[in-house]
Amino acid sequence: MDLLLDSADLSAIAHALEHYPIKGVTTNPTMLSTIEGGAVLSHLRRIREMIGEERELHIQVMGCDESIMIKEAHYLVSQLGEKTCIAVPVTECGLKVIKQLTSEGIAVTGTTVFSTMQGILAMLSGARYIAVFYDRMLNLDIDAKRVIKELSGFLWTNTSTTQVLAASFRNISEVTSAYANGAGVCTVRPELLSTGLAMPSISQAVDDFSRDWKSVFGEKTLLEL
Structure with missing residues (x-):
């Protein structure tokens, strides 16, 4: 089970890398x-620098015919790495296009x-992910x-290396439902990740424990006992 961040915002990516167990970025x-000045490739290079060579970066080709899409794919991999x-x-x-690229060893998200x-x-056709x-x-x-x-049942039955990648979520309930129904990967917008940890009951439980501790030990930590 893996988690991807669905964002091209550099500050959101930086925050997610620091706090969340993300495998990559979609x-x-x-x-x-929406990238200012239309400098798409330089922006994608910046994302690659931020996430490192070990994480995945998912990018959609935009050509209208097979030859252009394949050329775009080759160019993106040459510029942004094998991941x-x-x-x-x-x-x-x-x-x-999927069949051609996978025959060349290029990872494809259908x-x-x-x-x-x-x-x-x-x-x-050989796609690594089904989005x-x-x-x-x-x-x-x-x-x-x-x-x-x-889909997850078919993949399991056929021992395929393909994974279901669930995307386009409105709320956290949809994310957990996707995982529960067999999605191997979910890509989630930054604001939804934050929402998942923003329940008042979480803060209340943390505050309750802190209050009880301080009532006996004051500001001491475990290092001071």
């Missing part, structure tokens, strides 16, 4: 379109997955939990 075209996962939309064109069949096709868009599926009255459960 970006999408919408995030990258760069190339996100490819799971369409007819995308499936051909993205914009809204159905079990899409995920199966991505898995059979299931949880909240967007709910908005279309698609049973996201069922799709994740079916």
